[in-house]
Amino acid sequence: MSASTSQALDYLEGLTQITHQKLYEQPSTALAVFRCMLPHLAKTIVMAMLYMPRAFTIGDLDHWIRADSKSDKDKAISVLQSLHIISHSQESSKSLSYRLESGFANSLRQALTGGGNHKSFGVPSSAPDKSDVDIAFLDQFARKQWEAILYFMVGSTSGLRDSTGLGETVGNGTRKLLELGDFVTRANHGTITKTGFTFLLQEANAQVWSLLIVYLKQAPELGMNEVDVLSFIFMLGSLSLGQDYSTANLSPTQLQMLEDLNDFGIVYRSSKASSRFYPTRLATTLTSDAGALQTASADFTNALRPSSHAGAGYIIVETNYRIYAYTSSHLQIAVLSLFARLSSRFPNLVSGKLTKDSIQRAIKLGIEARQIIDYLTAHAHPQMQKNNPVLPPTVMDQIRLWEYEGERIEATHGHLMKDFSSEKEYLDVLHYAESLGVLTWKSDQKRVFFVDRIEQISAYLKSKKEKK
């Protein structure tokens, strides 16, 4: 599970059981959820249970997993439960056991064995396409569309929008979506917001997910079926690049989606009436953490980075805060100018400096120091990548210090747990919260603590109450 999919997981966890059940009807969705939404140990548990004839008793599970990995196990089980993949069941006597939801299990088995006739992995077009669409073309198309969106967002701030035509090609639907997602505000000819910056500095893969989640949330308003939309997204993730697929098997909702996705650069269609579509690299990497590894194999190709030469880093940061970026892309220069003072530009190189002013200006705009560091790290030049840590420590610390000067309070949304009846109960719940990793603050004296997620805790409290 990578950072890019964690927000998708957050969204998925928020769905109801019925939605989940509907989703899992499609093997492709079940497989995609399994592949990219589950923690590693959870995958292991699911696989062990998949072909198990009986339910997995809690006792057996505890025996199987080492005592020192208990917190990992609790986390895995909690994710599985909130996604409604496993459920508690009461076996004959007292022993409690876990059981895979049959819908999910069936679909996953079908996905693994390739059986059934569900056509959920995309129906390739039977007739060959007359026009020649190759992978290079698709990459170029995807990059053009996606960079246009990013440029639309960043252009307003960097003041470059008017001089170049970029960013003007963004369709109205996309603009509206960006506003809905609170990435830009309509006021003042579309200015980028704090969430917009967060969005901008993410990896391409995470960006696509953020945008799609906004799209999903908006779906019911447009009269689209949420489950249809989701399963279509998951299906896209399991298609292969460079292959054309037929639109014949798609539902009306999904056909409607195709147009929007074409705008984003996620799929390519030669015309709106065309009966075929091509997924681009943005789509096929949806369900793989491509950022984790750049494999040489063609099957799991690496993510499209918003750079002119995909994949390679281009930024060099020196200990004296000077920054050199080997790029000629307007977008990259615009992003850099958000937090660096750029001084000179050459055909393939931009140089500048990270200054207190430039960083604090960025922080005022809502960019966090962490994001800047992450961005610089993720796009570091191969020569820099050899260092450990990648960026000079002085620079990292200084950026943090500059941020720290401005803000001393960090807000976390969550819930305060208080008024425990006894020390024992307080400690018990506290330890549970700690093992889940949701605890942010505690005060033993006052017997209160603060958690950023409550669902598991309340379920835990409920089950405790029932036991009594």
Place this chain on the structure above:
Amino acid sequence: MNAIDGTDRHIKSTDGPPPSLLTIILDTNPFAWAHLSSTLPLSSVVANLLVFINAHLASGNANEVAVIASHNKRTAWLYPTPVSAHNTNGHISAQNGAASHTQNANKYQPFAEVETNLLSNLDDLLKTTTPDDLSTTTTQIAGALSTALSYISKSTIRHSPVDPTLLKSHAILIDDGNLTSQRINLVSRILVFSVSGDLASQYIPVMNAIFAAQRQRIPIDILKLAGDTVLLQQACDATGGIYMAPESPQGLLQYLMMAFLPDATARKSLVLPSAGSVDFRAACFCHRNVVDIGFVCSVCLSIFCSPNLQDSTCLTCSSVLSLSSALTAAPALIPRKKKKRKRAPGDGSTPGGSATPLPGNGTPMHT
């Protein structure tokens, strides 16, 4: 929070576990499978194997798989498909594969690719098996292990985050140990589906492979469906793999899913099936007797069960072996006591050499 001290400078670039490469060695010894056909036909094992491979591929997005068949007299790649030297059937089968898996909308495409390749290669292998191949009854497990290890080592190089060509000048400066630990981020393991018994004829190459695996920290898992070999047990024991001989092979898939699917990352948090006792006793080279106390040729390390060899020559390297030293003197000795005795009679045994000077015993010093 706002931690400014350098404690969290290490930015986690990847949250997920490292990608894992699973290399499967399928023993396709026709004799053994013929023997097993009533309880566990090869076809059903291959079907289970495919599900298992798919499960492995699904467990991590960057996971990879390689399958090697260890046949009689030769090994063959099942997946990935090698390009044939003279460009004949390799090309055609690749085309076939491409044609067939694009048709199927019910399969995840990477799964389909593995499946078609594997099946067609296995088919080719079985078709091209000649009666001449069947003259031996053992399987080429040593060749398969060697191939698997080479493949893994190359994949590891390929996956290293630092471009090896950039690194060459620096490699000399950096301590080698640190370097490798930083670069290796592909976790590999080998799983052997073994059905053949006696592997004694390949003792040395298999041992070499085991030591290589041990050095590279690659666990060798053994799923023993038939036959029994101490050699493979030792392989598991030495490399930290899992050895399992299922009692009811019908439940093969569950064994695979539960015991063999977890990769190194997951194994850290699981209680693994224990190996039980491993037989470390040696078999002598002359009669294949299992011995407790043996006689070892000092030149070639061959093991014999009795000191009475023909003409007192080693059967392996034909050196003339003296028995006296073996029977009279212990091979190693504690020199302390004897040294004193030696020193006492002066330098009779060390003509011309003075006794070792002791501290303060006339060691000249510059003043």
Place this chain on the structure above:
Amino acid sequence: MADSDGEYIEASDDEYIGGGGSYGTRGRGKGKKGQRADGRAKNAWELSAKTGLESYRESADGTIGKSIQEREEERKRKRLRKDTKAFQRGIIRHIVLVLDLSEAMLEKDMRPNRYFTMIKYTQEYVREFFEQNPISQMCVMGMHDGICIRVSELSGNPADHISAIQGLRDPKSSTSKEPKGSPSLQNALEVSRATLYHTPSHGTREVIIVLGALLTLDPGDIHKTIKSCVQDRIRVSIIGMGGRMHICTQIVSRTNSGDESGYVVATDQELLRELLLATTTPPVIRSSAPTTDGAAVPAESAASLLQMGFPSRIVEEVPTLCACHGNLTRGGYTCSRCKAKVCSLPATCPGCHLTLILSTHLARSYHHLFPLRNWVEVSWQRAREKGSKQCLSCLSDFPEPPSSHIAHTENGAESSNGAANRTAAVAAASRNTAPKGKQKKDDGSNEDELATASESFRYECRDCKSHFCIDCDVFCHEVLHNCPGCLGGAGPRKEEGNVDTEMSG
């Protein structure tokens, strides 16, 4: 199997004056050619930056990329270029490792200083040594303030030695030693000689000295000591630092029957480590021959049968005392003869002096006895003939051979051709190898050729005629010691497992 034939060639000194003996070189060229061992020591300061530049020659299309890649491969090959003739090697070794603990070790030309560097590398060395030579014995000594101190006793347990060496630098330990005074080679040799005096005749007796100082402060005539060392068939090798010393050359050459390649000088710490590790390969056994000073010495090694126990591992319910340390342990191995319990193997039974060992330990040494033969470079012509497209074992693609009309032109034309963008030196080397590949020259006759990169990036096993890439070449020779092609039945199937059957066990 790709091993050489089962027969041993006894290297006699007449054939190999100036080099055949010594350690199978890992990290060095073969002694006879003196590419690195001698050449380096004598000429390191003479070499200028010029040599480095010269080898980067522009290729015909004006790039140096390919030539860099070739150099990279060449570097890799050089390292693995090993003597693969099946010499009889001394598998059972008795080694005294002598460390310099004199004040010269406080020199800071290695970081943090020579002393700590040496301690660090020798610990690693001990581990590697027992990995490679599991049935050997070692003893560690130190030259400290004019005398020779014993750091650890002669034993086969690496953990003892490592902790003893660690104890040298640990200020809290009672055995801690600060480098002090001057070293004495004579004292060191005498103590080593005494330690090795009673070791059995079937094993080797070796002294490895790590010497930082450029002087030796001896109480008597060191030449007499050298003479007695020769008589006791002790071999000395010395790893110096900073510079060469005449007396060291003398010691090494006389104890190794005229071969000086055992004396090497480490110019930096990386080289020190490399040179140390080079001595982990078992040395070649010399047959009896007169030494340089005319005195006849007995054959270096009398082959003998050794009695050894192969104990089984036990796990006990209740902890019991082990016979070796007197610790309470729950598991261990029981001696096959007297049932004493020892905690780790290999070991000598404390009760009955039987050597206890696992059969896997014996197996670990087999690759020294049956080394994998070097693979040869493949010319474009040969590559085309074979039509190999991928490395046999890792399936990585080879570059396509250049278009075929070049194939029929002469070799001389080849080097001027655009496709064969080679440096003159490499082209010359490939000209030598090209006919060899075709004629399939007899085994062993071309073992001594220089290690160069192959122009077609393929390397061919001489037995099974399969082609491999450089990475697999290095891996198979350095780690695996198997040829995937021969074992996988890729070769011509005429002779059936010559070595396999022979060593079956």
